[in-house]
Amino acid sequence: MGRWNRYWFAEGGRTALAIVRIAVALAVLASLARLADSWTTVGANGIYRPVGVWMLLGHTVPPVALIDVLWVVAVAATIAMLVGFATRATTAISFAAGVALAALSFSSTKTWSHQYNVVFLAQLALLGARSGDTLSLDWLIRTRVKKLPALDVPRGYQWSLRLVQLAVVLMFTGAAFHKFAHGQFTLRWALSDNLRHHLLVKYDLAGNARPAFVDWLLAESWRYRTAALLNMITQAAPIIAVIWIRRPLVRAAAGVMFVIETILLGLVVGLWNLHWLPLVAVFIDWERLVGKLRGRPFEHAAAPSDWRPPRRTRGFIIAFIVYDTITAFIPSLDQRLNTYPFSGFPMFATIRAREPYSEHLPYSVVGGRYVALAVIPIDKNAQRWLDHIFRNVHAVRRPDELERRLRTVLERMQYYYPDYRIHGMRLWVTVFETAAYPGPADFQPHRMAVLGEITADGTFRTMLGKLKHGEENASLEVVPKNVALAPNAALSYFRDDLPQAIPIAVPLVGSRFDLAYQSLPGNPRYFVVTSDGTPWLVASHETWRWQ
Numbered sequence: 001m002g003r004w005n006r007y008w009f010a011e012g013g014r015t016a017l018a019i020v021r022i023a024v025a026l027a028v029l030a031s032l033a034r035l036a037d038s039w040t041t042v043g044a045n046g047i048y049r050p051v052g053v054w055m056l057l058g059h060t061v062p063p064v065a066l067i068d069v070l071w072v073v074a075v076a077a078t079i080a081m082l083v084g085f086a087t088r089a090t091t092a093i094s095f096a097a098g099v100a101l102a103a104l105s106f107s108s109t110k111t112w113s114h115q116y117n118v119v120f121l122a123q124l125a126l127l128g129a130r131s132g133d134t135l136s137l138d139w140l141i142r143t144r145v146k147k148l149p150a151l152d153v154p155r156g157y158q159w160s161l162r163l164v165q166l167a168v169v170l171m172f173t174g175a176a177f178h179k180f181a182h183g184q185f186t187l188r189w190a191l192s193d194n195l196r197h198h199l200l201v202k203y204d205l206a207g208n209a210r211p212a213f214v215d216w217l218l219a220e221s222w223r224y225r226t227a228a229l230l231n232m233i234t235q236a237a238p239i240i241a242v243i244w245i246r247r248p249l250v251r252a253a254a255g256v257m258f259v260i261e262t263i264l265l266g267l268v269v270g271l272w273n274l275h276w277l278p279l280v281a282v283f284i285d286w287e288r289l290v291g292k293l294r295g296r297p298f299e300h301a302a303a304p305s306d307w308r309p310p311r312r313t314r315g316f317i318i319a320f321i322v323y324d325t326i327t328a329f330i331p332s333l334d335q336r337l338n339t340y341p342f343s344g345f346p347m348f349a350t351i352r353a354r355e356p357y358s359e360h361l362p363y364s365v366v367g368g369r370y371v372a373l374a375v376i377p378i379d380k381n382a383q384r385w386l387d388h389i390f391r392n393v394h395a396v397r398r399p400d401e402l403e404r405r406l407r408t409v410l411e412r413m414q415y416y417y418p419d420y421r422i423h424g425m426r427l428w429v430t431v432f433e434t435a436a437y438p439g440p441a442d443f444q445p446h447r448m449a450v451l452g453e454i455t456a457d458g459t460f461r462t463m464l465g466k467l468k469h470g471e472e473n474a475s476l477e478v479v480p481k482n483v484a485l486a487p488n489a490a491l492s493y494f495r496d497d498l499p500q501a502i503p504i505a506v507p508l509v510g511s512r513f514d515l516a517y518q519s520l521p522g523n524p525r526y527f528v529v530t531s532d533g534t535p536w537l538v539a540s541h542e543t544w545r546w547q
Contacts, residue, residue, distance in 0.1 A: 084136020
């Protein structure tokens with residue numbers, strides 16, 4: 001038997017697979033509970049983007065009755081999977097219903113997040129597995145009711161165990177890879193002020209209170225740099241379980257790293273994904289452990305000498321490995337393909353620091369800051385909630401989408417904060433800048449330009465236009481909507497997320513600025529037109545790069 005078959009189709013694993021089935025089912029139930037706790041109305045206010053399997057229905061919002069049925073099916077099937085009743089079928093049904101609900105939870109956002117993916121990827125790897133051949137109702141019914149011998153299929157269990165383990169490991173392996181890659185395969189991600197700035201973005205920019213532990217990290221550069229280095233180690237380490245599959249202590253050590261990293265993500269960046277913890281079961285050699293506890297090793301059914309792996313099983317393994325690896329390692333491909341739950345896990349991989357990385361330098365980042373037009377000015381808590389919950393709208397560049405999202409923001413604020421009598425909403429694209437260490441670890445806002453607004457009479461206003469690229473034929477087309485474009489409107493731009501406006505000395509001709517011979521360095525670049533004293537964002541451009 002070749003090396004491939006020896007790895008994927010080794011003897012044994014029946015009891016271990018049953019235990020892993022139980023662990024995955026618990027993780028799915030915990031994910032459904034968390035999902036239900038944060039569930040919001042799907043497709044509210046015309047904002048709907050199909051994610052994953054929902055692409056099959058186009059842009060048709062699923063009916064509420066269908067969603068209600070999915071909830072019942074997902075919970076019931078997962079419980080059946082947990083106890084091992086009609087195990088293969090209920091595992092597949094649980095996956096289909098659960099992943100559909102998880103995907104639907106991101107239908108009103110520009111991108112989907114990653115808190116549920118690893119759980120459903122592990123469950124997907126279990127499809128077709130013989131995980132109910134023991135420790136299940138199926139097993140009890142077969143042996144106690146039907147009086148048939150228990151099933152023990154030669155070489156029928158390890159491939160599922162190892163595929164589930166690979167699905168779990170690839171999450172953190174991909175995260176470590178993206179951190180190395182963004183640092184040009186050096187330790188720049190860890191040995192710079194990068195983590196300091198990530199924490200400021202996570203807490204201060206998002207309007208969240210910083211935990212005491214985070215304040216302690218930010219107080220000294222060696223602390224946050226050590227924490228960043230440990231983060232890379234704990235994310236890279238679990239892959240050893242896949243390489244040394246027959247070394248139970250090595251696999252257990254990888255499992256410890258998995259648990260440590262999961263808990264540290266909660267302590268440091270507030271990403272509490274405790275529903276991942278049951279997945280640590282994939283790192284334990286259960287049959288060896290149970291065999292030692294009971295004083296004798298497990299006996300396994302012997303395979304015939306002419307045994308060959310099933311073709312469909314082999315095809316499923318190859319397809320899963322290839323697709324999961326591609327989506328895990330190619331940057332942003334997961335969001336473009338939109339095949340939820342297959343995902344990359346960059347986990348703050350972008351380097352938030354300026355070169356040279358060995359020096360302490362100021363740092364700035366572009367975000368959004370809302371101004372609620374209200375009879376009574378909103379207080380700090382309401383402002384914090386507003387800026388945090390709708391924090392990604394500043395990246396929208398399509399006027400129709402921006403209008404829908406701003407109207408949603410306004411309606412939500414009017415619903416949750418009626419006492420302020422909010423009648424309009426304005427969104428400023430804003431540069432947030434922090435001083436270099438050991439200066440104060442906080443962000444100071446610098447307004448760049450208005451992206452759009454909803455006025456008191458319900459009018460939507462914006463100047464979003466079109467930027468035409470080219471070394472000798474670049475131009476900026478202003479497309480004002482309910483905004484007067486003054487003939488003497490001035491053009492400027494912001495570069496590299498810095499807060500200083502740079503004038504561009506070209507005249508407005510009609511509604512167009514000719515940029516043909518202008519040398520405009522910077523990445524990203526934000527183009528701003530100031531008309532009647534108000535700066536408006538017209539367009540922006542950023543070339544993707546490892547950073």
